[in-house]
Amino acid sequence: MKADINDAMCPSRGVLEHVTSRWGVLVLVALRERSYRFSELRRHIGGVSEKMLAQTLQTLERDGFVHRDAKPVIPPRVDYSLTELGEEAAEQVEALGRWTEKRTQTVLANRDRYDEARS
Amino acid sequence: MKADINDAMCPSRGVLEHVTSRWGVLVLVALRERSYRFSELRRHIGGVSEKMLAQTLQTLERDGFVHRDAKPVIPPRVDYSLTELGEEAAEQVEALGRWTEKRTQTVLANRDRYDEARS
């Protein structure tokens, strides 16, 4: 649990960091289609550790992007979905994500040219 | 210099990381208004070390977002500006940035309610 001076000077940086984090992006995009249970979401995303998924979900819940619905049953069942604010956030990152994917090939080519030029 | 398996599996992740990085965002937004010299940009952004600014600019140049114009004069003078692709990138991150700032107060309030609820 941290809160350094940078967050104090520029709180929006922290918000941006949460929604654009490696797993944050994937969680928001996944939950945009439908709600997911924890393990289900973990399998859907792929390559994410329990720890990081739990941490990401907690952060997003704390910020008010994700709603956590823990049903008191055995075995436990917890459903995650987007809040209205989260829906908005997901739209934004998905827009950026679509642009990024559209331009990725160009960027990759740029990198090759750059590396070529100084080898 | 890194290139792990995640980048191989999802190259667009790397691109997203570069444009949304702490200093990457600020560089793109700053260069959108006009071109800057190195130290000038450093002062304008504030709080960024020489090392990180140089690294950020190199990364963005390699990806083809930033154009580096080094004039062969003494003392050295290097101007940085956006390429067309960089202009596009800057628009995207500025849009996300504007949304983030618009919602930051809401998020901060959400965090307080969340923390309150479990203390």
Next chain:
DNA sequence: CGGTATCCGCAACGATACTG
């Protein structure tokens, strides 16, 4: 099933000193 707690390595970052 859906987490938490703990340990730990390694890359990111900042500060400082130096260079063309």
Next chain:
DNA sequence: CAGTATCGTTGCGGATACCG
């Protein structure tokens, strides 16, 4: 002025073990 080189610290993120 515009960087590079080196060093020391920090903290993210994975692995593992355990809990309600």
